[in-house]
Amino acid sequence: MEKELLYQLVQSMIMSSSKKPKYMAISTVKVADILELPVRDIEKYLEEIVEEGRLQRSVLEDPPHSNIYLLP
Numbered sequence: 001m002e003k004e005l006l007y008q009l010v011q012s013m014i015m016s017s018s019k020k021p022k023y024m025a026i027s028t029v030k031v032a033d034i035l036e037l038p039v040r041d042i043e044k045y046l047e048e049i050v051e052e053g054r055l056q057r058s059v060l061e062d063p064p065h066s067n068i069y070l071l072p
Contacts, residue, residue: 002037003045007054009034010046014071023058025066 009031014024026046032039046069049055056070 002035002041003048006031006035006042006045007049010055010069011071014069021070023068023070025060025068
């Protein structure tokens, strides 16, 4: 259940992004605080969502080289 809630949250964050193409750098610490879950669970769920193909992960080329998430 938490994984689906996390996906919905991340999806809405990406859709509300003003960037073109739409993407979002996700702070696992902030998301963990919002959902009141351990950071390692958030990281695990994000990895599972990426493996399922519902999200794509990339790394920004310019500093700070954050992980970014995009909708496929």
